[in-house]
Amino acid sequence: MKVHEAGRKQGPSMMWRLYKSIERGIVPVLLIVGWEVFSRSGILPRALLPAPSQVLIAWADWVFATDGNTQSYSGHWLFDVAASSFRVFSGFALAAVLGIGAGMAIGWSRTVENLFEPVLQILRPVPPVSWIPLAIIWFGIADKPAIFLVFMGSFFPVLLSTIHGVKNCDRNLLRAGAMTGGTPSKLLRYIVFPAALPSIFSGLRIAIGSAWMLTVTAEMVAVKSGVGYVLWDSYYFLRYDIVIASMVSIGLLGFLSDYVIKRVGAYLLRWQRGSTLQKEG
Amino acid sequence: MALITIDRVSRIFDDPKRPNGIRALDNVSLTVARNEFLCLLGPSGCGKSTLLNMIAGFDHPTEGAVTVGGQPVTAPGADRGVVFQQANLMPWLPVWENVAFHLKMRGVGKDIRREKAHKFIEMVGLKGFENHFPSELSGGMNQRVGIARALLMNPEVILMDEPFGALDEQTKMDMHAELIRIWRESQSTIVFVTHGIDESLALGTHVAVMSARPGRIRELLPIDLERPRDPTSKVFNDYKRHILSLLRPEPVGEAI
Numbered sequence: 454m455k456v457h458e459a460g461r462k463q464g465p466s467m468m469w470r471l472y473k474s475i476e477r478g479i480v481p482v483l484l485i486v487g488w489e490v491f492s493r494s495g496i497l498p499r500a501l502l503p504a505p506s507q508v509l510i511a512w513a514d515w516v517f518a519t520d521g522n523t524q525s526y527s528g529h530w531l532f533d534v535a536a537s538s539f540r541v542f543s544g545f546a547l548a549a550v551l552g553i554g555a556g557m558a559i560g561w562s563r564t565v566e567n568l569f570e571p572v573l574q575i576l577r578p579v580p581p582v583s584w585i586p587l588a589i590i591w592f593g594i595a596d597k598p599a600i601f602l603v604f605m606g607s608f609f610p611v612l613l614s615t616i617h618g619v620k621n622c623d624r625n626l627l628r629a630g631a632m633t634g635g636t637p638s639k640l641l642r643y644i645v646f647p648a649a650l651p652s653i654f655s656g657l658r659i660a661i662g663s664a665w666m667l668t669v670t671a672e673m674v675a676v677k678s679g680v681g682y683v684l685w686d687s688y689y690f691l692r693y694d695i696v697i698a699s700m701v702s703i704g705l706l707g708f709l710s711d712y713v714i715k716r717v718g719a720y721l722l723r724w725q726r727g728s729t730l731q732k733e734g
Numbered sequence: 735m736a737l738i739t740i741d742r743v744s745r746i747f748d749d750p751k752r753p754n755g756i757r758a759l760d761n762v763s764l765t766v767a768r769n770e771f772l773c774l775l776g777p778s779g780c781g782k783s784t785l786l787n788m789i790a791g792f793d794h795p796t797e798g799a800v801t802v803g804g805q806p807v808t809a810p811g812a813d814r815g816v817v818f819q820q821a822n823l824m825p826w827l828p829v830w831e832n833v834a835f836h837l838k839m840r841g842v843g844k845d846i847r848r849e850k851a852h853k854f855i856e857m858v859g860l861k862g863f864e865n866h867f868p869s870e871l872s873g874g875m876n877q878r879v880g881i882a883r884a885l886l887m888n889p890e891v892i893l894m895d896e897p898f899g900a901l902d903e904q905t906k907m908d909m910h911a912e913l914i915r916i917w918r919e920s921q922s923t924i925v926f927v928t929h930g931i932d933e934s935l936a937l938g939t940h941v942a943v944m945s946a947r948p949g950r951i952r953e954l955l956p957i958d959l960e961r962p963r964d965p966t967s968k969v970f971n972d973y974k975r976h977i978l979s980l981l982r983p984e985p986v987g988e989a990i
Contacts, residue, residue, distance in 0.1 A: 628792060629822040633836040633887065634812030643838060647826045724826045724867040 503694035512698035515683075523695055526683060534706065537668050537679040540596055541710065544603025545664045552608050552660075553653060556615025560649070561641060573612070581606035581667055589675050599671035599679075606667040607660035614656025618649025651725065654718035661714055665707040680706070736765035737923055738789060738891060743798035745784055745949075758784050760948035761798075766891075766940075771917055771924045773938035775931065777981065781949025782927045783895055789925060790816050790893050803890050812836055815884030817894040821876035823868040823883075830855060830864040833882045854882040857916060874905040881913070885920055894926045898933070910936050914961065931977050935970060936963050943980045952980045 485505050491497075492504035503511075513519045518528030526533075558565045559573075584605050588598035622645050630640045672681025684699035745759040759781040766772050774782040787793035788800050791810040800807045802814060810816075823832045831838070833854050834847035842850075855864055858878040868876050877897055884892050898906045914937065917924055928934050934941045935957060943952045955977070959969060 623822075625818065625820065625822045626824060628810070629816070629818065629824075629883075630835070630839070631792075631810040632790065632812070632814070632816045633839050633883070635839040639839050643835075644824065647824070650826070722826075724869065726869070 500691065501693065503697060508694045508697045508701070511692070511694040512701070515695065515698060523692070526687075526695065530702070533678065533680045533683050534702065536596075537672065537681065537703075538706065538710075540599040540668045540671070540676075540679065541603055541661075541664045541706075543596070544600040544668070545607050545661060547600070548604045548607035548611055548660060548664075549657060552611025552656070553615050556612045556653075557619055557641065557646065557649070559612075560616040560619025561645060573609075577609050577613075581663070582670055585671070585674055588671070594675055594677065596676070598675045599668055602667040602671045603664045606663035610659040610663065611653070611656045614652045614659070615649060618652025619645055621652065622648040651722055654714070654722065657714050657718075658711060661710050662707065665703060665710070669703055737768045737770075737803060738764075738766040738925070739799075739801045740764040740785070740789075741799045741801075743785070743788065743795040743800060745781065745788070745793070746796045757948040759795075760950050762949065762951055763798075764942060764951060764954065766923060766925060768923055769921055771926065771937060771939045773934035773941045774925065774927045774944060775929065775934040775941050775977065776944030776949075777929060777946050779949075780944040780946040782929075782944055784949070786893050786895050786925060786927050789891065790814055812839075812887045813890045815887050815889035815892045817877070817880045817884050817892065817897045819896045819899055821868065821873075821880040823876055823879055825868050828865045828867055829860060829871070829879050832868065832879050833886055835883055836887045850886060851882075854886045855879075857885065857919070858882045859912065874901050874909060877901065877909065878912070881916070885916065885922070890923065892922050892924045894924060896927055896929070899928075906933070907936075911962070913937065931974055931981075932965055935959070935973055935977075936965065941973075941977070943977055945981075 488502075489504045489506060492499060492502050492507075499507075510520075511523055512530075514521060514523045514528075515526050516528070516530040521527045555569070559569060560566075581602055584602060585598070588601045592598040592601055626644050626648060627640055630644045635643065668679065669681035669684070672679040673685040676682055680699050680702050684696055684703075687693070687695035687699065741763055743759055743762045744757065746755040746757050749756050758779075762781075762785065764785075774785060776782050784793055788795055789802065789807060791807045791814065794808075807814075824835065827835070830848055830851040834842075834851040837847045837850060852864070855861060858881055860875060860878055860882070863871065863875065868879065871879070880897065898909050901909065910933070913924075916922075926934075926937060928937075938957050941955045941957055943955065944950065945952045955973070957973065959967075959973070964970060
């Protein structure tokens, strides 16, 4: 359709339009073609760097059970994805609810802040991954340690951005709210929370990133299912094509969940559209 | 009968550089009767906004007392509607939700809120903009939303803190006419802070001329002018000349 439209225009304009329509695809296609060629050239043993075509064949079998080349994983992709997504979602939801709740309390009340800030400041720099040993001895080998790790990784981004959002709430809006007869709890719900929402959403987007990171890490070490487990298990069986298929799967899932949060945020924060330069959230 | 009484009010702000602090208001006494339109006029730093904030309940006197309707003012409340210098609307709420914000605070349902808001949106001339967000409206329109929000509470007093300061001259004049119409229609009492002499003379039934450092009331002038007021008329300019003489550092003539 684009080409047809351009056909009515003069030469340079048509070429330019054609170029523009494929501009974003050029580098990815070149990379994949280059990878395929390099992998087939035999410079590296093919087993060490599987070609994209080989990854695709392994992936197809993992998803649709096409030829059984992935053996026990054949046709199992959806279960693995569901298992990982469940852990991400549980830990993330828990972190979101508690992070927003605690963040509102800390941002709003100086007393709560003084009571809890020191503890949180000490816990925050501890890398979430370093909780793995304790997570395993406390929760065993199943969903729970993974959910716990995801929570540890997502909680602080949500908490800190919520505190930031609450503290940056325009004082004048609170005065306007008090003038209309709002009690503190109503002001918190109808003014402070919506005012902090843009900041909360940027925290949620950071959190979903670390949620996937920690699910995969947990699955490599402490869980016997999920995309991260497939990735690590395939490594032991020297199936690097499945390793790469897992990596791409995780990338896609991460992208997708971030996209969902982005869309929800864009809808809830649609009132910002007129005041900022960005056209799409 | 006085609706607002300001009785020997002083306000001293702490200042680390001065041991005695800054005396923003010094022994100010003033009364406003029901249905009056009082303009507080004075240079920056004369404490006119501080005085307004005390009536609103955002600030408290160091000495003296402020009462509205016989009740001492302790905190902000819906009996005193404030229209701020910046409209201070909730940017995430459409116009009608902002106008009916007071009802939301009281837990009134959506249908009734919408219906109530409609009347006041019409009154300030914003019909058709009910579902717009504040960011989609001009400064003058947002200020109208702020006025509608204050009016909907049906307050005893409407307090306005230089609400048209950020508007251009033409819009400001339109808003003045609107405001006078609304004031008559709603039979409200208005205290209006401004540093514009013309603005105070265009609006007020009374003008309280204030002086700075320390903030005091130089004179409370009843304005006896026909409406609509003509800023080029002789009487208008006589008032203006008198106010100018009051605002000068060394007073020239006291009598009118």
